Amino acid sequence: MANVRHVNQLTQGSKRWNQWRKDNPLLQPDLSGTDLSRAFLSGANLRGANLHGANLSGADLRVGDLRQASLNHANLNSALLIGSDLIGASLSHATLRKASLNDAILIGADLSRANLSNADLRGAFLSGASLNGAKLKSVSLSDATLSRADLSSADLSEANLTRTQALRTSFGKSIFTGACLEDWNINSSTKFEAAICEYVYLNRGCRERRPREGTFKPGEFAALFQQAIDTVDLIFKDGIDWQAFFQSFQKLRSQYTDKNLSIQAIERKPGEAFVVRLVMSPGFDKTLVESRAKELYVAEIEALEAQYEERLRLQGQHLEDARQTIEIERQDKASLMAVMSTMASTQQGPTYDMRGAxxxxxxxxxxxxxxxxxxxxxxxxxxxxxxxxxxxxxxxxxxxxxxxxxxxxxxxxxxxxxxxxxxxxxxxxxxxxxxxxxxxxxxxxxxxxxxxxxxxxxxxxxxxxxxxxxxxxxxxxxxxxxx
Structure with missing residues (x-):
């Protein structure tokens, strides 16, 4: 049960609250179970406060202009912070076991050494946040954004990282054993040095275990997910002739055999645009690869059109009719499913290592x-x-x-x-x-x-x-x- 006097002090505003805390340095505020939803608490010094089970959903808990702002060592177990604004907030060593932080904004927040075991952080924004040494056992981080965050030495065992964005995130020395990594998004700048992991799951039903049997050898988990690569994005604004693309890519690979070129991603954009992301060994001129890829593609387009026109001419079609037929065939080739099935069934063209693509x-x-x-x-x-x-x-x-x-x-x-x-x-x-x-x-x-x-x-x-x-x-x- 919260202390009514403490609650009344807080409702008078952050400035008066902070002065009251300064005048009573040994007092531990008891705000447990209090409804503070949508409260303006920016800059409030809540260090060590008991907020167990409090409702802080939608509350403004930003650092603000008052340097005394702090939630360090606060008790936020089972608290509701759904959609709360905690930009830059200091929660070092705070306890947030079973807390609900769905869609909370924690950009740049300090959660180092915090205990978030079994907390719900679905859809939370943690870009640039510090979770160094945080306890995140069985936490739900599905659909959360961890880009550029520091999770060094964090315990993520049995955590749910489904669809989590972890671009340029540091997981050095973190524990991943039993975590679910379904659909998570990482890149070559995501760091896994000395990460600790015996096994992970690739779906939430804990069915697709890796490794299928036994445990990862030391360093094997990091090697599986981290690749030292550079990327080149090829943008096709008006669609792709897939036959021409794969043939040109085969030639590109043959010209850069020492660069381990492969396709990492194929993404369709609004309209007819496509982006094909190539990956290769680092340290090479990516501009040169991009330029050469486009040259080869254009050359293949021209060669294929010439072949089509000649074939149709021999069949007795007029030039205009031939061009219409060419356009229809090109539309057929725009089906990625058809291209992949053809490649698989005939084994024509290059073989692509697209695991992890x-x-x-x-x-x-x-x-x-x-x-x-x-x-x-x-x-x-x-x-x-x-x-x-x-x-x-x-x-x-x-x-x-x-x-x-x-x-x-x-x-x-x-x-x-x-x-x-x-x-x-x-x-x-x-x-x-x-x-x-x-x-x-x-x-x-x-x-x-x-x-x-x-x-x-x-x-x-x-x-x-x-x-x-x-x-x-x-x-x-x-x-x-x-x-």
């Missing part, structure tokens, strides 16, 4: 977009008997994959089968699983399989998609939406 924002290993169309009703569908058959066939075919890809494919198929067995299957989740299989088919390097094996696998994935009633054009890497 992004399509529209999330990691290809864990993120495959939002909802897909179609209705899935496998209880009264005549295709019901075909679905288990196709799953079994795909599982058997996945056994021929290299170890890492085999484990991933088996995990996807197991999760897909579990979802289909539910009374009310989650359509978006099923769509994401199918997208994983499509992307895995097209991107996988298969030294132990033949092109025919992969073609059959791809065909079976597409057949399964059709049996589930999902439009085939929608089971492809997403466009501009992030899940």
């Amino acid at each position: 992004q399509f529209g924002g999330g990691f290809i290993e864990t993120n495959y977009g939002t909802q897909v169309g179609g209705t899935i009703n496998h209880h009264h569908d005549p295709n019901t008997e075909d679905i288990p058959r196709l799953l079994t066939i795909l599982r058997n075919q996945a056994q021929t994959f290299p170890t890492d890809q085999k484990d991933e494919a088996l995990d996807i198929l197991e999760a897909l089968q579990d979802e289909l067995a539910k009374p009310d299957p989650d359509q978006p989740r099923i769509g994401r699983r199918l997208k994983k299989l499509v992307a895995l088919d097209a991107a996988i390097a298969l030294p132990t399989t033949t092109p025919d094996d992969l073609a059959t696998f791809t065909t079976n994935v597409i057949e399964l998609t059709e049996k589930l009633g999902i439009p085939i054009e929608q089971v492809q890497p997403p466009s501009s939406s992030n899940s």
Whole structure:
């Protein structure tokens, strides 16, 4: 129960409150359970205050102009700080166990050594915040922004980092054992030096475990997620002729064999625009690579058009009719699904290592977009008997994959089968699983399989998609939406 006198003092404003605290240096304010929602508390000295179970939702708790502002060592266990403004706030050594900080603004806040175990930080903004040594065990950070934040030596064991933005974030010496990393977004500037991790999960259902069995060896977790790379963004404002692009990219790779060029992301922007992000070994002139990539692409476009015109001329078509036919064929090639399926089934063109790549924002290993169309009703569908058959066939075919890809494919198929067995299957989740299989088919390097094996696998994935009633054009890497 809060001390009424303490509550009355606080309602008189931060300046009077701070003076009262100065006059009573040994007194510990008891504000437990108080409704302070939307209160203006900017600059208030709440150091060591008991705010257990208090409602501070929407409150202004910024540092303000008063240097005495502080929540250091405060007791905020089970407190409500939903949507609170804590920009630059000082919460060092504060206890926030089971606190609700959904959508709270903690940009640049000091949460070093704070205890946030089991706290709810979904959608919170923590850009540039300091969480050095913070206890974040079982915390929910889904959809939170941790970009440029310092989480060195933080305990993130069993934390939920689903869709968390962690660009340029420091996780040095942090503990990740048991954490869920589904759809999180990191880049080459995200640091994992000496991170401690025995295993992680790649979805919230704790089904896709990495490693599948046993534990990571020292340094293995950091090596898995951190890559020393540079990136080059190729922007296509008016769409892409995918055949021309992949052929030009094959030539680009052959010219820079020592730069480990690969595709990290393909993102569709509003309208017809696409961004293709290339990654390569650091220390090379990225401007030169970008220029050469565009030159090769333009050359492939011109070569293909010349081939089309000659072929159609020989078939007796007039030039104008030929150009219309060329445009129709180009539109067909704009389907990324068609290109990926063709590449997978024929093994023409380069092989791309796209593990860890992004399509529209999330990691290809864990993120495959939002909802897909179609209705899935496998209880009264005549295709019901075909679905288990196709799953079994795909599982058997996945056994021929290299170890890492085999484990991933088996995990996807197991999760897909579990979802289909539910009374009310989650359509978006099923769509994401199918997208994983499509992307895995097209991107996988298969030294132990033949092109025919992969073609059959791809065909079976597409057949399964059709049996589930999902439009085939929608089971492809997403466009501009992030899940």
